[in-house]
Amino acid sequence: xxxxxxxxxxxxxxxxxxxxxxxxxxxxxxxxxxxxxxxxxxxxxxxxxxxxxxxxxxxxxxxxxxxxxxxxxxxxxxxxxxxxxxxxxxxxxxxxxxxxxxxxxxxxxxxxxxxxxxxxxxxxxxxxxxxxxxxxxxxxxxxxxxxxxxxxxxxxxxxxxxxxxxxxxxxxxxxxxxxxxxxxxxxxxxxxxxxxxxxxxxxxxxxxxxxxxxxxxxxxxxxxxxxxxxxxxxxxxxxxxxxxxxxxxxxxxxxxxxxxxxxxxxxxxxxxxxxxxxxxxxxxxxxxxxxxxxxxxxxxxxxxxxxxxxxxxxxxxxxxxxxxxxxxxxxxxxxxxxxxxxxxxxxxxxxxxxxxxxxxxxxxxxxxxxxxxxxxxx
Amino acid sequence: xxxxxxxxxxxxxxxxxxxxxxxxxxxxxxxxxxxxxxxxxxxxxxxxxxxxxxxxxxxxxxxxxxxxxxxxxxxxxxxxxxxxxxxxxxxxxxxxxxxxxxxxxxxxxxxxxxxxxxxxxxxxxxxxxxxxxxxxxxxxxxxxxxxxxxxxxxxxxxxxxxxxxxxxxxxxxxxxxxxxxxxxxxxxxxxxxxxxxxxxxxxxxxxxxxxxxxxxxxxxxxxxxxxxxxxxxxxxxxxxxxxxxxxxxxxxxxxxxxxxxxxxxxxxxxxxxxxxxxxxxxxxxxxxxxxxxxxxxxxxxxxxxxxxxxxxxxxxxxxxxxxxxxxxxxxxxxxxxxxxxxxxxxxxxxxxxxxxxxxxxxxxxxxxxxxxxxxxxx
Numbered sequence: 125x126x127x128x129x130x131x132x133x134x135x136x137x138x139x140x141x142x143x144x145x146x147x148x149x150x151x152x153x154x155x156x157x158x159x160x161x162x163x164x165x166x167x168x169x170x171x172x173x174x175x176x177x178x179x180x181x182x183x184x185x186x187x188x189x190x191x192x193x194x195x196x197x198x199x200x201x202x203x204x205x206x207x208x209x210x211x212x213x214x215x216x217x218x219x220x221x222x223x224x225x226x227x228x229x230x231x232x233x234x235x236x237x238x239x240x241x242x243x244x245x246x247x248x249x250x251x252x253x254x255x256x257x258x259x260x261x262x263x264x265x266x267x268x269x270x271x272x273x274x275x276x277x278x279x280x281x282x283x284x285x286x287x288x289x290x291x292x293x294x295x296x297x298x299x300x301x302x303x304x305x306x307x308x309x310x311x312x313x314x315x316x317x318x319x320x321x322x323x324x325x326x327x328x329x330x331x332x333x334x335x336x337x338x339x340x341x342x343x344x345x346x347x348x349x350x351x352x353x354x355x356x357x358x359x360x361x362x363x364x365x366x367x368x369x370x371x372x373x374x375x376x377x378x379x380x381x382x383x384x385x386x387x388x389x390x391x392x393x394x395x396x397x398x399x400x401x402x403x404x405x406x407x408x409x410x411x412x413x414x415x416x417x418x419x420x421x422x423x424x425x426x427x428x429x430x431x432x433x434x435x436x437x438x439x440x441x442x443x444x445x446x447x448x449x450x451x452x453x454x455x456x457x458x459x460x461x462x463x464x465x466x467x468x469x470x471x472x473x474x475x476x477x478x479x480x481x482x483x484x485x486x487x488x489x490x491x492x493x494x495x496x497x498x499x500x501x502x
Numbered sequence: 503x504x505x506x507x508x509x510x511x512x513x514x515x516x517x518x519x520x521x522x523x524x525x526x527x528x529x530x531x532x533x534x535x536x537x538x539x540x541x542x543x544x545x546x547x548x549x550x551x552x553x554x555x556x557x558x559x560x561x562x563x564x565x566x567x568x569x570x571x572x573x574x575x576x577x578x579x580x581x582x583x584x585x586x587x588x589x590x591x592x593x594x595x596x597x598x599x600x601x602x603x604x605x606x607x608x609x610x611x612x613x614x615x616x617x618x619x620x621x622x623x624x625x626x627x628x629x630x631x632x633x634x635x636x637x638x639x640x641x642x643x644x645x646x647x648x649x650x651x652x653x654x655x656x657x658x659x660x661x662x663x664x665x666x667x668x669x670x671x672x673x674x675x676x677x678x679x680x681x682x683x684x685x686x687x688x689x690x691x692x693x694x695x696x697x698x699x700x701x702x703x704x705x706x707x708x709x710x711x712x713x714x715x716x717x718x719x720x721x722x723x724x725x726x727x728x729x730x731x732x733x734x735x736x737x738x739x740x741x742x743x744x745x746x747x748x749x750x751x752x753x754x755x756x757x758x759x760x761x762x763x764x765x766x767x768x769x770x771x772x773x774x775x776x777x778x779x780x781x782x783x784x785x786x787x788x789x790x791x792x793x794x795x796x797x798x799x800x801x802x803x804x805x806x807x808x809x810x811x812x813x814x815x816x817x818x819x820x821x822x823x824x825x826x827x828x829x830x831x832x833x834x835x836x837x838x839x840x841x842x843x844x845x846x847x848x849x850x851x852x853x854x855x856x857x858x859x860x861x862x863x864x865x866x867x868x869x870x871x872x873x874x875x876x877x878x879x880x
Contacts, residue, residue, distance in 0.1 A: 151757075152757035153757075248759075251757070252757040252758065252759075309748065310748070311739055311742070311743060311748075312739070312742035312743050312745075312746045312747060312748060312763070312765045313734065313737075313738075313739040313742050313743075315748070315763050315765050315766065316730075316733075316734045316742065316765050316766075316769055317734060319730070319763075319765065319766045319769055319770075320727060320730045320731050320734065320769065322759060323726070323727060323730065323769075323770070323773070324702065324727050326759065327723040327726070327727070328723070329707055329723075345705040345706070345707075348701070348705070349698060349701060349702050349705070349727065352694075352697075352698045352701065353698050353731065355694075356691065356694045356695060356698065359691075360691075361689055361690070361691040364689070364690035364691050364694065365689060365690050365691075367690075368690045369690060370687065370688070370689075370690060370693070370796070377794060379529075379530035379531070379629070379630040380630065381626075381630075381700060381704065381786060381790070384793075385690070385693050385697075385793070387690045387693050387694050387697065388693065388694075388697045391694055391697055391698065391701075392697075392701070395701070408759060412759070415762075415763070416755060418748070447825075
């Protein structure tokens with residue numbers, strides 16, 4: 125990275141941490157007596173506090189959604205393609221907030237934090253946390269920031285699920301919900317992939333039932349496998365073919381179990397690099413939050429009933445080659461909203477990039493996303 | 503199992519082993535100086551030896567395709583639904599041969615066999631073996647059995663690939679080829695799944711670079727994960743939904759990492775039970791044979807060229823919900839054959855069972871399969 129940033133970047137940003145002393149009661153019945161939330165903001169809150177946009181992150185995301193932490197950073201935040209000057213979430217117009225969710229490993233209270241009851245890291249004793257718990261914690265953060273109502277709550281994948289949950293649990297506090305590449309609940313196949321990832325981590329001999337911090341090891345093998353597997357589900361068969369095909373690294377078969385195909389090389393790299401920047405206990409929690417998300421379950425498994433009292437307007441977007449959360453899953457959400465005569469825009473975007481498309485600067489996607497955000501009154 | 507067998511079963515069968523002393527040169531350049539092949543036969547070879555059918559097994563299959571080894575067996579052979587009296591491969595009409603492929607772990611020479619050069623098990627020193635190598639070994643077996651020409655070579659998945667390879671390498675020795683739920687080569691996504699399975703095995707601390715036999719351990723965790731992952735790709739999203747949905751084992755969330763959803767329970771069971779009956783080094787070899795299969799690669803990547811000299815007639819069948827080797831992959835084979843004006847029947851069968859459908863007694867599938875086999879002149 126040069127010492128200058130792209131002109132549409134929000135440039136240098138500094139995370140902030142808020143400490144909460146009021147206990148948070150969780151879906152599992154347990155209570156977090158106190159907790160920290162780390163977050164970033166981009167742009168300026170306007171005088172009547174009507175231009176705030178909340179970004180919710182997905183499985184391996186964090187609070188650093190846009191801009192740079194230093195001039196030495198090789199890459200900007202994870203959703204820099206969507207957040208910045210003139211970008212779909214235009215920081216000249218919106219005040220953008222992104223936080224690391226509870227259970228995370230990037231600064232908010234999670235398994236790596238000290239458990240006040242024991243003086244040791246929570247590890248596996250950190251409570252299993254749900255999308256609703258996250259939304260409640262996000263509401264606490266909103267209060268402290270003086271944001272009574274979000275102009276929009278926005279997220280992709282697991283982030284989109286949080287945006288949907290906001291409209292259900294805090295109907296008066298969300299004017300617009302943007303849920304991209306999401307689903308109303310996981311399918312058995314989705315749960316199956318999560319379960320293999322969890323088993324990879326939990327059966328790693330270095331997992332030590334989650335107490336690996338004390339042993340000064342990490343369940344590398346398991347976390348690497350979980351990430352490799354994740355990556356297969358983030359890409360489409362087509363995007364893999366386009367990116368890697370059956371290309372051989374050395375041009376010919378080597379008749380060994382070393383890396384031969386480019387796709388193998390890519391996956392091993394993704395797996396190895398993840399291990400050093402993500403916590404295995406957090407990974408477990410995130411997959412469980414995905415498995416548990418099912419707002420219809422409390423409404424006789426009728427999704428339309430779950431959305432009966434929402435007041436927000438919606439943009440639901442999906443990508444044709446996404447087989448993790450396919451367009452059919454987004455259309456379930458759209459149908460449930462339309463059954464309630466809610467205002468909903470639906471975009472099914474032709475893209476070869478699979479589930480990962482939601483993070484990419486695909487022109488049609490950006491155009492639709494920008495147009496929707498521009499229409500939001502502030 | 504009671505002391506009687508179903509009336510359409512071929513009943514008790516006994517495997518036989520043949521020892522080959524003539525060296526077999528492999529695609530990798532190495533030579534197996536001698537080897538054993540274990541096989542079973544069902545039905546009677548007719549006087550002019552024109553009714554022989556070769557069954558090729560898939561990744562985790564073996565020579566025991568039909569019937570029972572003892573009256574105590576809980577289950578018959580892996581393709582008993584297709585092989586028997588009045589079944590699609592009718593043993594009153596055909597003489598059926600099924601063998602365990604080289605590199606296997608059920609009786610044919612493989613990684614668990616003693617390496618004559620060292621007096622220890624081959625382990626990871628067993629040569630990487632290809633579909634073509636298997637077909638060459640199967641041809642040696644055919645010679646010993648006195649079968650110059652197969653009435654049909656039949657297989658599903660990786661077995662279908664062997665059937666296709668037969669028609670290319672031994673055009674005069676195959677009258678009919680039945681390739682079910684196969685593909686002309688693996689996609690990058692297929693290779694990616696295999697690579698995660700291999701990494702699961704090879705990074706297991708109990709793998710010991712493949713020399714685990716000497717340590718009296720097996721890479722349980724890795725092989726279990728590989729199998730769990732495999733099972734996800736064998737089933738369709740729809741069949742998982744139908745079988746397991748989001749059913750909770752105990753009716754409610756338990757907010758722990760124990761088994762909660764039925765699909766988790768199923769996958770863990772499949773993973774654990776596999777470990778005791780399959781060898782990890784064999785699993786690695788089988789995935790590699792899949793990755794390497796690409797008959798077009800020696801013909802300017804033109805599949806039609808690869809099939810230019812085949813003489814067999816073909817039944818190519820695929821299942822609508824198979825996302826491992828989708829119908830589109832079978833249609834590539836059909837097109838390449840039609841480009842050569844070969845005789846080919848194609849069946850795209852509506853079924854919810856995913857890739858596993860090829861093993862199941864689906865009525866329309868059995869009807870088509872039976873009709874094709876009955877048409878074969880003997």
